[in-house]
Each structure stands twice: as structure tokens, then as C-alpha cells.
Amino acid sequence: NILNIGAIFNDDELLSELNYTNGNFPLSQWEKSNSLNESDLISNSISRWDYWTDYRANLDIDKTGTMNLEVVQVYKEIISICKENNLKPIFVTLPITKELNSVIDSEFYQIFQNDMNEFIEILGNPIYFDFSHEETFINNKDFFIDTDHLSKAGAIEFTKFFLKKIKSIE
Numbered sequence: 768n769i770l771n772i773g774a775i776f777n778d779d780e781l782l783s784e785l786n787y788t789n790g791n792f793p794l795s796q797w798e799k800s801n802s803l804n805e806s807d808l809i810s811n812s813i814s815r816w817d818y819w820t821d822y823r824a825n826l827d828i829d830k831t832g833t834m835n836l837e838v839v840q841v842y843k844e845i846i847s848i849c850k851e852n853n854l855k856p857i858f859v860t861l862p863i864t865k866e867l868n869s870v871i872d873s874e875f876y877q878i879f880q881n882d883m884n885e886f887i888e889i890l891g892n893p894i895y896f897d898f899s900h901e902e903t904f905i906n907n908k909d910f911f912i913d914t915d916h917l918s919k920a921g922a923i924e925f926t927k928f929f930l931k932k933i934k935s936i937e
Contacts, residue, residue: 808866812914816870842890857933858887858895862904862925867914896932903928 849856860883880897887895903924904910910921917925 808864808908808914809870812864812867812870815867815914816872839886839889842886846890846893856893858890858893859929860897860899861915861917862898862901862910862921863915864908864911865905868900868905894936896929898925901928 846856883895883897887893898904904917904921907921910917910924912918912921
């Protein structure tokens with residue numbers, strides 16, 4: 768069994784992040800499609816990228832990449848738990864808008880890809896999908912509530928897309 772589908776569809780415990788009034792997940796906009804026009808999306812993308820580079824340690828200003836060993840250890844433990852329960856872990860980078868992709872430093876994306884390849888190798892080569900540039904999603908503004916969070920409609924379509932992808936590797 769490649770995936771415990773029941774766990775995904777029957778999980779009734781909300782992630783604590785979904786309860787935040789502010790923060791990474793804009794819950795208040797979840798039901799809405801993106802109403803930003805292209806110039807707003809580009810402006811918001813620039814702001815988002817600036818925020819990531821200024822405040823997120825994983826976006827190293829020196830562009831040398833990062834590998835947080837504490838995070839690696841946590842993921843090793845997750846993989847161990849999966850194996851103990853006959854589950855196959857799958858790692859995913861979710862889609863982001865084409866506007867955000869356009870402002871992300873191309874050097875950074877190469878560093879990100881290298882870091883992810885190294886990270887996946889350290890973890891024993893579990894399945895990994897990078898959907899950050901997936902054409903099915905990045906060009907559809909209705910699938911996002913902002914530059915990098917899927918709307919409810921986008922999440923539903925992504926779930927369908929992802930399940931097909933999983934079935935194709937069984």
C-alpha cells in the first residue's frame with residue numbers, strides 16, 4: 768500500500784497553523800479565489816520574496832544553500848515511523864504562482880533544487896515531487912488566494928492531480 772488515503776480524508780484534527788488569525792496561512796481568504804490583478808500579484812510576489820530573503824533563515828543571503836541538521840533528523844524520524852507502519856513517505860513542494868516564480872532569484876532556485884536533492888538523498892531517496900513550476904496550477908490565479916497559498920478550489924484540484932500522480936507510480 769503506497770498511501771493510507773483514509774488518513775488524509777478522515778483526519779478531523781486541524782493543524783494549529785489553521786487556527787492562527789495572522790501568520791503563514793490566510794484562513795480568512797480560504798474560500799475565495801485570487802482577486803488580485805497581474806500587477807498586484809507581481810507586487811505581492813516581490814514583497815513575498817523580499818520577506819523570505821530578509822526573515823527566513825532557509826533563504827541564505829550568501830546563496831550558499833542551507834541544510835538544517837535538526838530538520839533532517841525530524842524527517843528521518845518521520846520516515847522511520849512511516850516504515851514501521853508500512854507507509855511510503857512522499858515529499859512535495861507545492862505550486863506557487865508564475866508571478867512569484869518570476870521574481871524568485873534563479874540562482875536561489877538552483878540552490879533550492881541542489882539542497883532538495885541532497886536532502887532527499889540523505890533521507891534514503893524517498894519519493895519527491897517539485898510542483899513549484901507545475902503549469903496546471905501556476906497560470907491559474909483562481910487556484911491561489913495569494914502568491915503561494917492554494918485556494919480551496921486550488922487545493923481540491925491539486926489533491927485530484929496529486930492522487931493521479933501517486934497512482935501513476937504504484
